[in-house]
Amino acid sequence: MHSGDAQPLQPNAVIAVDVVLFKVRHSEHIDEAWQVLLVQREDAAFAGKRSLPGVLVRAEETFDAAARRALHTKAGLDAAGWYLEQLGTFSAPDRDTRGRVVSVAHVALQRTDELTLVPGGGIMRAEWAPVRSVFGEELAFDHDAMLGAAVQRVQSKLRYSWLAFQVLPETFTLPQLRAVYAAILDASLLRLNTSNLKKTFAPLLASGALVPVGERASTTGAGRPGDLYRFQGPVAGTWERELPWQEGSSVNE
Amino acid sequence: MHSGDAQPLQPNAVIAVDVVLFKVRHSEHIDEAWQVLLVQREDAAFAGKRSLPGVLVRAEETFDAAARRALHTKAGLDAAGWYLEQLGTFSAPDRDTRGRVVSVAHVALQRTDELTLVPGGGIMRAEWAPVRSVFGEELAFDHDAMLGAAVQRVQSKLRYSWLAFQVLPETFTLPQLRAVYAAILDASLLRLNTSNLKKTFAPLLASGALVPVGERASTTGAGRPGDLYRFQGPVAGTWERELPWQEGSSVNE
DNA sequence: GCAAAAGTGTTCATCGTACACCCATGG
DNA sequence: CCATGGGTGTACGATGAACACTTTTGC
Numbered sequence: 322m323h324s325g326d327a328q329p330l331q332p333n334a335v336i337a338v339d340v341v342l343f344k345v346r347h348s349e350h351i352d353e354a355w356q357v358l359l360v361q362r363e364d365a366a367f368a369g370k371r372s373l374p375g376v377l378v379r380a381e382e383t384f385d386a387a388a389r390r391a392l393h394t395k396a397g398l399d400a401a402g403w404y405l406e407q408l409g410t411f412s413a414p415d416r417d418t419r420g421r422v423v424s425v426a427h428v429a430l431q432r433t434d435e436l437t438l439v440p441g442g443g444i445m446r447a448e449w450a451p452v453r454s455v456f457g458e459e460l461a462f463d464h465d466a467m468l469g470a471a472v473q474r475v476q477s478k479l480r481y482s483w484l485a486f487q488v489l490p491e492t493f494t495l496p497q498l499r500a501v502y503a504a505i506l507d508a509s510l511l512r513l514n515t516s517n518l519k520k521t522f523a524p525l526l527a528s529g530a531l532v533p534v535g536e537r538a539s540t541t542g543a544g545r546p547g548d549l550y551r552f553q554g555p556v557a558g559t560w561e562r563e564l565p566w567q568e569g570s571s572v573n574e
Numbered sequence: 575m576h577s578g579d580a581q582p583l584q585p586n587a588v589i590a591v592d593v594v595l596f597k598v599r600h601s602e603h604i605d606e607a608w609q610v611l612l613v614q615r616e617d618a619a620f621a622g623k624r625s626l627p628g629v630l631v632r633a634e635e636t637f638d639a640a641a642r643r644a645l646h647t648k649a650g651l652d653a654a655g656w657y658l659e660q661l662g663t664f665s666a667p668d669r670d671t672r673g674r675v676v677s678v679a680h681v682a683l684q685r686t687d688e689l690t691l692v693p694g695g696g697i698m699r700a701e702w703a704p705v706r707s708v709f710g711e712e713l714a715f716d717h718d719a720m721l722g723a724a725v726q727r728v729q730s731k732l733r734y735s736w737l738a739f740q741v742l743p744e745t746f747t748l749p750q751l752r753a754v755y756a757a758i759l760d761a762s763l764l765r766l767n768t769s770n771l772k773k774t775f776a777p778l779l780a781s782g783a784l785v786p787v788g789e790r791a792s793t794t795g796a797g798r799p800g801d802l803y804r805f806q807g808p809v810a811g812t813w814e815r816e817l818p819w820q821e822g823s824s825v826n827e
Numbered sequence: 828g829c830a831a832a833a834g835t836g837t838t839c840a841t842c843g844t845a846c847a848c849c850c851a852t853g854g
Numbered sequence: 855c856c857a858t859g860g861g862t863g864t865a866c867g868a869t870g871a872a873c874a875c876t877t878t879t880g881c
Contacts, residue, residue: 330673332585333630336665377586380674381667410663410678412589414634420583421633423676425663496833515834517871537833537878544832545878749860768861770844790851790860797859798851 335417337424338387339375339464341408341471342398344431344449345488345504351511353451354504357468360395361446362461372461373468374447375424388427396447404430404487408471416463426467428474430487479505483525486552494538494547495519529553588670590677591640592628592717594661594724595651597684597702598741598757604764606704607757610721613648614699615714625714626721627700628677641680649700657683657740661724669716679720681727683740732758736778739805747791747800748772782806 342358359371374395378387385405392400408426416422452472459465478484485501499518503510525531534549595611612624627648631640638658645653661679669675705725712718731737738754752771756763778784787802 330588330675332587334585334587334589335583336587336676383667384665407662409660412637414636422583423589540879543880547833793852796853800860
């Protein structure tokens, strides 16, 4: 690569960035709690189909900046500070009819307590869709494949890291934490006992990364409200750990 | 992204592909068993520095094809059929002085029984370097970062998948298999007992994915030769599994 | 007081680890 | 026959899973 001298190279492709933005919201149906942001396309080529928000990368712009700009211009969301990670690059020569467009897909996560504003001023109609309901729907370009890869990535990362806290509000209860795992990995996790759940996070409690606030959540219907916890970003080295639950993902069937 | 009508889009970047090719060879020093392919640069800008093999992507070429072409033209290797996987895309606007060059890094693995030929006809001087000895050395561009990411990827994938068999010859012994894990993950794994090693691979033996050949390896010095095994690619669903060993990678210190 | 949901403690099975012993080869 | 390395079986300890029981809320 990069052979030859220091002469400028001739651009040979169009670089775009697409974002798969997930959130987890409360829902009676746990299957609909995990949601992804889609925008309605207005091109002739993909009329009626939905797609992920994305933009072309500017000359001096980083991918990270481009991804956040995509969320801003396409859905009116201010993604500054949100969890954002590169997912993979999609490059089939024929994936776009307008030339060799290479798209770098990203995964973003949004905290549920930061309200989702999709102002009318936005260029496109953006809306949340339950992840599991989008499977089977045909998205524009190869965005089905991007979504599939993003689902895999988030599910696996949820198992071997503490990613779940990226989705929870500042303070939360253990049942809320459990609901995140249930929504993304397997609905049957809802039946996990508090005792066993707590044992899983025992190392975090011991290390001081997860601290009890000392208050109860405000009540929501019947039953005892849960104790509130706060997650303090831990030292870098302790960030990742293996989680026990290894159920097959129920998304793919 | 993809906005506007069906008019051709103006190329805005140069797309390149770089390959991190690993192999594991026998060695008295287990630290030198895991090796990576580097090529000597001859540019003025990076004189003396080594880099990963790479090429610019052609108009109608897939990344996969470009990556294999890089190995072919830069090191004379015929990578057809080798394990190859996309690693990530490196895109800092200033990573190359010749313009906005975006490089998609790939990881490739080579079986030890396919002899490594680096014919003199190759355009560049290619050579194998022990992975752990390259840390600290400065490579051209951001290839240090690429190598680092590749090391992480292979180490982690070795733990949760059966990637090791991609590096072993057609038939192999359990001690050879153990050596692969020791070379890539942690040298102390060399002391793992055969009994425990076998227990780890018990599911593979039970499912018929790993079959005893029924012969012994030809002898190599003192001691009893090991039983030979053959790995038959399993059905897709059973491909991944969690491995127990979770030592911290000894590479980073 | 009763139902519903959260939290606590204990028991049991599973599995990774350690270790003691047997087998096959070269010198 | 002895040193070296591969292979087999067993015993122990850590840990994830299940369950019985207590606590706190709304009706």
